[in-house]
Amino acid sequence: MSISLNEEATPTEPDTALILEHLPGLVWTTDATGTISYCNTRLGEYAGIDFGMSRSSHWASVLHPDDAMYAVQYGQSARRTKGHTVINARLRRNDGEFRWFELSASPLADGGKVCWLATELHESASDRTQEEIESRFRRFVNSLSVPALLITPAFELEFANQAALRWYGFLPEGSEQEALADMEPRKFDEILLPLKAHMKGEQTAVVSYQAQHADGTPRWLEAQVVPILEKSGELTNYFVLQNDVQDSRDAAYLLGKEMEILDMVARGTPSASVLQELCNVVDDLIPDLLCCFLELSLDRKFFRMGAAPRLPSEFREIFDRKSVAADKNACSFAALTKKAVEIQNLVETDHSNTSMGQFMLANKLNYCRAIPILSPYGNTAGIFAILxxxxxxxKPRELQIVDRVAHIAGISIDRTRHEEALVKRETQFKRSQAQLVAAQRISSTGSFTSDIQRGENIWSEEFYRIFDLDPELEPSIDAVRERIHPEDLELFNVEMQRGLAGEGSDFVFRIIRTDASVRFIRGLAKVTHYIGDHPIFMGTVQDITETKRAEDALRRGEEALLKAREELAYVSRAMTISALTTSIAHEVSQPLSGILANANACVRLLALDPPDIASAADTARRTIRDTMRATEVVKRLRAMFNRQSPAMDEIDLNEIAREVIALSARDMRERSIVLESGLASGLPSVRGDRIQLQQVILNLVLNGIEAMVEIEGRPRRLLVLTSREEEMVTLSIVDAGVGIAADSAERLFEPFFTTKRNGMGIGLSISRSIIENHGGSMWATPNDGPGTTVTFSIPRTPPLAPSV
Structure with missing residues (x-):
């Protein structure tokens, strides 16, 4: 009787069970471990085994020992590949005889199970010779895609299939040779020594060890060792199936390292440590590769060393803090072009002349591949170089390792760059905040943001200091209002009402601090945006107390300066008149002498008998004329000494120029100075103070005379010119004196700057001030020849509007 060892796997459909019971063969199913989970009645009767509930059986227990290994392997192959498999194997009958069956293995969709159908071939084991059996077995083993070995109990290699010979490099790829090559005994040792070391003294079903692959690299193998026993139980051979698990071990190692390194990145480990660990992974998985990581600065202009554990320190010196564009090597090209650069044979390229190329040649490195690591924004963030x-x-496996390592490096570098950028922004923000605080403290300016309607305010540190408020105090308008000077409180409230209406403000008010000091504050606020219908203000308050005091002091200073300027002008006029004393005395003495002579003549004419009345009358008229003449001279002199306020009248510039020329004519004659005038006819009048303009012209004439006192060997000429230029009337004094340097022309008008031996240096400064007060300007220029020209221009009197 046959029953299922796994109730869940028992066919429950009646029709299915009926079909399986009536199939002309033995039917059973195995799970992933090879344990029978179902069998039909025929298998139980044939094998004479009671598959009861009390014990489970591996299906290999009914196989001939010589067929067990490869039959089980075929079953596993069918389960992995999900393909139909047919093999021949011997099954033990209930009387102990082995009969040949054709075994068909079909994978099921349910949990990796395999369904077996065994059909008898009607020949017994004795019908085949041992040679046929072994030949058939070896042909079967040779057909396996995995390396398989047959080893004697003394650990000598008896047989290796083609897959094993190719794996160890003893059989060229694609060869159909079926037998062992003629190999030296040491070659067998290369295959068996690692296996012996793990099997010695142990009967292990699975052995893991390293062996040398045909390409010369050590690789991990996992070997399934199945002992082959005679009927008597004597060990005849070991059948070994080798599975190359290096790639899976590498994949598991890489996956574990990836998780570990990504955890480092997540915990904020510095990128240098992360990149160092990634280099270690490459070193472990691809030992013949030398690798390094270079990072780029935030501005992508400079390299900085990330990690290069197996490269000499000279490599760091080539790149660390060096310009990306300085050395046209592979890493620089990759960084600049954002494309991988591969150098297969360095000595055949121009790269051998670069610093990196010289380093590679010195260290016997001839291959390089520089891979750019790009940021999420497409910019080069770093370089992964392998040498x-x-x-x-x-190989595909190596490419996968390189790609995954570069990908993780990109994550770490990108995180580091983000952190650096964040730190930089935070530093800049803190520096800006510190600068803002310092600037506000220096300028005594506080800032605020305010929603007046909601009573929400934000004040700067300087705002608190200006209003002498506790920094812990909650910002409020009422707190500020308590500091307002009583006389300015109404103004402050009006400005707050304007703010509530959404208008900006700019006003000056006073506050009283806790020490009773009064400070002047300028408040400035503007609406920056709205939240709903609420205007949000940003503004400043500035303590302008010192500015106000400075303005008051400046105003007082300007008043004092104006007074001093008037005093200086008076002194200048006095000095000028003093210089003209001789000429003035001559001008006055002439009419006085005429008056005296005429008076004496008049007396004599009247004393005649009869008196000469007509002649006496003429003499009296001449006396009156000379008296008027002397009076005019005295009036002009008195006006120049008079300290009266300026009187703005319409003035003929030619007229006052002639008056000045007349006053200074005698002085010029005594100094042998030729006076020439070019007074323009029809010159428009100007509006100004007659006495001040006369003083200016006289000062310029005297300066010209003074400049020519020491001139010898050429004519001393003084030219007075007037002209009209558009809306300005111009007067120029041209002398033939010592002249001035071009760079001194403007300095002539600076207070107390003089080129005279005994001059005070205030005449031209005062003269320019007078002209500028008349809305004009004054300047000096060196002549093409000897001497200097000093010119001033003032606006003409605007013409009267025509009457309608």
């Missing part, structure tokens, strides 16, 4: 002594194409 080798010779060029070998990277």
């Amino acid at each position: 080798r002594q010779q060029h070998f194409e990277l």
Whole structure:
């Protein structure tokens, strides 16, 4: 009787169970471990085994020991590949005889199970010779895609299939040779020594060890060892199936390292440590590769060393803090072009002349590949460089390792760059805040943001200091209002009402601090935006007390300066008149002498008998004329000494120029100075103070005379010119004196600057001030020849509007 060992796997459909019971063969199913989970009645009757509920059986227990290993392997292959498999194997009958069956293995969709159908071939084990059996077994083993070995109990290699010979490099790829090559005994040792070391003294079903692959690299193998026993139980051989698990071990190692390194990144480990660990991963998985990571500065202009654990320190010196564009090497090209750069044979390229190329040659490195690590924004963030002594194409496994390592490096570098950018922004923000606080303290300016309607305010540190408020105090308008001077409180309230209406403000008010001091404050606020219908203000308050005091002091200073300027002008006029004393005395003495002579003549004419009345009358008229003449001279002199306020009248510039020329004519004659005038006819009048303008012209004439006192060997000429230029009337004094340097022309008008031996240096400064007060300007220029020209221009009197 046959029953299921797994109730869940028992066919429950009646029709299915009926079909399986009536199939002309033995039917059973196995799970992933090879344990029978279902069998039909025929298998139980044939094998004479009671598959009861009390014990589970591996299906290999009904197989011939020589067929067990490869039959089980076929079953596992069918389960992995999900393909139909047919093999021949011997099954033990209930009387102990082995009969040949054709076994068909079909994978089921349910949990990796396999369904077996065994059909008898009607020949017994004795019908085949041992040679046929072994030949058939070896042909079967050779057909396996995995390396398989047959080893004697003394650990000598008896047989290796083609897959094993190719794996160890003893059989060229694609060869159909079915037997062992003629190999030296040491070759067998290369295959068996690692296996012996793990099997010695142990009967282990699965052995893991390293062996040398055909490409010369050590690789991890996982071997399933199945002992082959005679009927008597004597061990005849070990059948070994080898599975190359290096890639899976590498994948597991890489996955574990990835998780570990990503955890480092997540915990904020510095990128240098992360990149160092990634280099260690590459070193472990691809030992013949030398690798390094370079990071780029935030502005992408400079390299900085990330990690290069197996490279000499000279490599760091080539790149660390060096310009990306300085050395046209592979890493620089990759950084600039954002494309991978591969150098397969360094000595055949121009890269050998670069600093990196010289380093590679010195260290016998001839292959390089520089891979750019790009940021999420497409910019180069770093370089992953791998170096080798010779060029070998990277295998798919190696390419996968390089790509995954570069990807994780990109994550770490990107995080580091974000942190650096954040730190930089935070530093800049803190520096800006510190600068703002310092600037506000220096300028005594506080800032605020205010929603007046909601009573929400934000004040700067300087705002609190200006109003002498506790920094812990909650900002409020009422707190400010308590500091307002009583006389300015109404003004402050009006400005607050304007703010509530959404208008800006700019006004000056006073506050009283806790020490009873009064400070002047300028408040400025503007609406920056609205939240709903609420205007949000941003503004400043500035303590302008010192400015107000300075303005008052400046105003007082200007008043004092104006008074001093008037005093200086008076002194200047006095000095000018003093210089003209001789000429004035001559001008006055002439009419006085005429008056005296005429008076004496008049007396004599009247004393005649009869008196000469007509002649006496003429003499009296001449006396009156000379008296008027002397009176006019005295009036002009008195006006120049008079300290009266300026009187603005319409003035003929030609007329006052002639008056000045007349006053200074005698002085010029005594100094042999030729006076020439070019007074323009029809000159418009100007509006100004007659006495001040006369003083200016006289000062310029005297300066010209003074400049020519020491001139010898050429004519002393003084030219007085007037002209009209558009809306200005111009007067120029041209002398032939010592002249001035071009760079001194403007300095002539500076107070107390003089080129005279005994001059005070205030005449031209006062003269320019007078002209500028008349809305004009004054300047000096060196002549083409000897001497200097000093010119001033003032606006003409506007013409009267025509009457309608």
